Structure formats: C-alpha cells, structure tokens
Amino acid sequence: MSTPKHYCTSPLVPFQELVPQDAPAAARVLRGLPGWRRFPLWGLCCAIALSWFLAGLLPGGALAADAGRSSKQILPARTAAFFSVADFDLLREHWEKTGIGQLVATPQMEPFARDLRRQLEEKFTQLRKLRLSWSELGDVDGGEVAVAFVPPNGKRGATGVVVLADVTGSVAAARQLLESKIREQVAAGATSQQFVIGGVRTDRLTLPLQGDRPPAEIYLWIHDDWFGATNRAAVATEIIARQQATATPPDSVATLAGNQRFQTIAARCTDVAQRRPDVTWYVDPFAYARAIQEGLRRPGTRRPRDYVRILAAQGFDVVQGMGGKLWFAEERFDVLARTLVYAPRVKANTKLRLAARMLDFPNGNLRPAAWVAADVANHFTFNWRAREAFGHAETLVDAIAGEPIFQEVLDGLKSDPKGPMIDVKRELVAHLGERATFLLQNRVPTVPDSEMLVLAIELRNAVRVSATLKRIMEANEDALEHKLGEHRVWEVLGADESDSALLLLEPDQASEDTGGGYAVAVARNSLLIASHVEAIGRILDAPTKLLTANQAFQKVARALDGLGGKTASFRFFTQPELAWRTNYELFQQGKMPQAQTLLGRSLNRLFESDDMDKLREQELDGSKLPPFAFTLPYLSPGGFFVRTQEDGWLHTGVLLKRP
Secondary structure, three states, rough: OOOEEEEEEOOOOOOOOOOOOOOOOOOOOOOOOOOOOOOOHHHHHHHHHHHHHHOOOOOOOOOOOOOOOOOHHHEOOOOEEEEEOHHHHHHHHHOOOOOHHHHOOOOOHHHHHHHHHHHHHHHHOOHHHHHOOOHHHHHHOOOOOOEEEOOOOOOOOOOOOEEEEEEEOOHHHHHHHHHHOOOOOOOOOEEEEEEOOOOOEEEEOOOOOOOOOOOEEEEEEOOHHHHHHHHOOOHHHHHHHHHHOOOOOOOOOHHHHOOOOHHHHHHOOOOOOOOOOOOEEEHHHHHHHHHHHHOOOOOOOOOOOOOHHHHHOOOOOHHHHHHHHHHHEEEEEEEEEEEEEOOOOOOOOOOOOHHHHHHOOEEEEOOOOOOEEEEEEEEEEEOHHHHHHHHHHHHHHHHHHHOHHHHHHHHHHHHOOOOOHHHHHHHHHHEEEEEEEEEEEEEEOOOOOEEEEEEEEEEOOOOHHHHHHHHHHHHHOEEEEEEEEOOEEEOOOOOOOOOOOOOOHHHOOOOOOOOOOEEEEOOOEEEEEOOOOOHHHHOOOOOEHHHHHHHHHHHHOOOOOOOHOOOOEEEEEHHHHHHHHHHHHHHHHHHHHHOOHHEEEEEHHOOOOOOOOOOOOOOOHHOOOOOOOHHHHHHEEEEEEEEOOEEEEEEEEEEEEOO
C-alpha cells in the first residue's frame, strides 16, 4: 500500500519543532554538575513509585497486551519511553484488593488520597501538555491506555508526547471528550482548526503564548477505535499513516513491537504462570535522556555540556533499555514486579569499557550480617567490586570535570601537609570488601531528622582502615571524636558536600541547627558511615533479636528464594510499619520540606523552587491523615532481589499478602 497523502481543509502554517513546555522535574545526574541540575529518569522513577504505592493511577508501562490490539503495533520502533495501563477497569479492581488500595479507599484516607491523585497528575504526567487527565481517559477507554515519548525521525526536531487509548465500545464518549477539550481550550484562548491526514479528520489546537515561548500545538483524532493525541505534527502524521497501512504486518520491525530491545525485556519479564500484567513500562534511557536534555534547552541559548554524551562515551550506553511488568492482587502476593535492565555484556566483541566497568555486581549469598537487629525498617545489601570500581571512575570524573583532576586530588590528599597525607588507593580503597549494607531506622518522637541511615562497607583489613580513618579525622578541624565503649566515632557537623572523600551519605544542607553532617567509625569489621552518631551506637550495641529471627523477614526471604533469589547481587527487605512512620507523621505535621529523610530530600529536589534559598511549601494537606496506627492493619512487608546476568540485571520484587 502506498503512503497515504495528506489533505488539508484549511491553510496550515509550516510546522515548527518546539521545545517542550513542561520538561519533567527530576533530580540531579550527579551532585554538583554545572548546568544540568535535574535528571529526568530519576524523576520518572519517583513518579512511578509514588503512583502505584499510594494512588492507584499509575501511568505505568505495558509492554502491553501480547495479543490483540496494542499501541505497540502503532508506535514507531524508536519510541524512547512507553507507559501503558492494559485495562483501567481491571487495574482498579486489582488495586482495590491490595492492602494499600483498601487503605487509601477508607473514608479516613480518602481526602488525602484525592489530593495526592490530583497533584500527581499535575506534577508528574506529561498529559498536561495535551490538556488531558488520567481520569478523563479512564472514562472513555475500552482497553489499553498508553503514553509514549517519540523522538524526532532524524537529528533535528523535538520529542513528541503521544497518548493512545483503545476506545472500542466507547467511541461516542471519546468523541464527546475530544469536542469538550476543543471547547474548553478555545474558551481559554486557543485557536482550533480541522484538517485531514491520510483521510483521517484531525483537530489542531494552537494554545495561547506563554511568555517568550512559541505557541504550543495539540493534535487530536479518533480512528479505528483509537483516540489519539500528540503535541507534534510529524508524530501525528506518522502514527495515523501506520494506522492506515494495512499491507505492513503489525509486528513490523518499524514498530515498537518489532524493537529487539523491547521484545527481549518483554520476554524476560513475563511469567507464563501469571495473568496479564496490570501495568508495565519500557524506556530507552539514553534516547529519553537526550530528548529531555534537548527539551530543557531554550532556543537561542548556548548549548550546555552534554552529560548524556559523556556517560555514553564512558561506556554506560551498554544499558540499552529497561522495562518491566507489574501485577496487583496477584494470586500469591499483593504486588509482584519484574524488571530487566537490559545491558548486553558483549557488544561487537568488546566487554564493558572505561567507567562502565564500575557496573560489576557479582551474585552471592546476601543473608544479613550477624549484627543486624530485627527492628531495622529497611535492610538493603549488595555485592560490588568497589576496589576495581574506584580506579574505573577516573575517566568519568575527568570527563565530567573537563580536565584531569582525579589523580590530582589523590596526589593532594597524599602530599598536602594541611591534609591527612594518605595514599587513598593503598591505605583505604585496597582494604574495602565486596559487600555493603544500607540500613534505615527511625527515632521517636518524630522530628525532621528522626530517620537514621547507615552504610556499612565490609573491610578486608579493619585495623589498617581504622588507622587511616583516624589520620583523616585528626586532619579535619570540624571532626568531633566520641568514645562509644572501645570504639572511636567521629562526628562532622557543618560538612560541605566536597569536604571528604568518605562522605557517601551527604546531607543537602548540613549544619548543627538542622542536625546535618555525618558520623563515621570502623566497627563490626566494616567502615560505618551514618547520618547520626546514635545510628552507629545502635549497631555497636548487641541486638536482643537478630533480623534473621524476624518472622516478617523470614516470610519475605522464603518468597524471594522461591522466585529465584537464593543468590543475588542486590537484596532488599522492608517493614512498612517502621519504614513509613517518620515520613507519614511529618506529612501530618506539614514538615516534609524540613525533613532530613531520604523521601523528604528527594521531594525537595523534585519540587524545589527557583529561589534556592527559600524553603518549598508542602502542597499536600497532611492534617487530613488519620493517626499512623490506623494504617497498620493494611501494611505488609516486602522486598526484592536483583540477579546479575549476561545481558543485564533482572529484578523481582514483592509485597506480601496480609494475613
């Protein structure tokens, strides 16, 4: 079949490639990188996690239904990100059977849940570019609803945001939605035109000017029981042409369904014993990051340093795709998630290269250390060849800095008489082991710094590292020594992020007033780096009960072992009744902007204002929340494991069903 011709019923101005109006907020790629303070993939992950844990309206990805109609058969193979709900009605039904779903449906939680859903739609989804909402799409869908990010077909142009909703049986309702959107936007100052692409009526909305930005456009159409919307004319033309093309097989390599990376991830995340997933997702990380980086650049401005290109040049482009599937109210679990980070180890007969060689996480037995207490909120442990990784980091650090500073810094630490005068490689790095453990505990009553974090890095020679640490701390005028039994613990208050090579748990704004800073010690045959001296003190105290004796831990461990996690490179366990309390009560108190918790800091980065000296305002009214004790019957423990494989890292995670 020949390519469809395009007929216009009204004159059209030349299509302009525009910079996205609402680039998604996200965290920094690396702390301190100039000119690129926010990282879109990080923000995307936060959006996904918050949505499916708390709201039940995940814009999650479906490597969608493997049979029948699917947007993956319409979208182009170069699609950078693809998120889909396989069936909204089934998603709601399954979500409402989970403990968290039942919790947010209670009258006590409903006001807060409603506010959260509204803000998630405003903050996280790209649907606002198209003036659509998930609730509107859920009202007209007859099957799948997908959101995709499609880069330009060539080197020039801007990425298009695409919505495709299967409206089988709901075409009339979809037509009403389309017409109501046109009336709504025209009333708000937009102009509307109708024209034809490949025989399909298409409505174009040209939105009012916003500041110095060029006018944005929205294209809407309904064809073959699909409702479509995008902000790029070229993308609309391409998708409609594919809808019209009947000679090309639906699984053509030109479509996302024919993308080999997509196919691999879909196949590896499928369990033949499971029903169809509720939500799944797929991202081509470097294509997506390039598109967002380009979208953040304003026309006429100087092109900033290309950190995406730097990471690719350093070998991290070995990560060719990532995606997964998610089931709610699965037969065995409240939540089951499978994810593959697709990173073939051999490409054109070359293995991991340059800084990407740091991605070396061997599988092994990751049972908790004998000193880990049963009352930890989160236990996260992993294997990493840290000694080798330290050397592999040199080319990345130098590339980001734009000059060879890595070795210069090491030489300074070794020879500067005002410093510790240590050989970092020989006296510290050489004695690191291959196992690390990250713990989270909480203090009561709840205050902004109630959350205590500890990173424990196993050591090959604790005596040598203890002596090295003593020299480092004695050379630091901000370090205060504490004696806890026979152990020395150093506390550093008011630490700047660049003050110490050991500062792996860095506060955003460390000061005595905020409780910022860090504590460090050598104990339990580990280098301990903590947010509080008290956190190290708890580790030094002999636990009355070990984590391995915790019944919840045992249940999660058996579940993960049964799913293939007896040996792994990463393993995680959480007790929500402990892990969620601090953040929950800080939300209640309206103090999340002041929170020193991991979630609090993440939200501050995600939603920070242009005025860096001004504390953000909490936008959710936490006073509507019931007491935390009300949530306990609805919570259940969970965990995940990651296995390193020849072509990447396969993740499996669960939340157990409540008793």
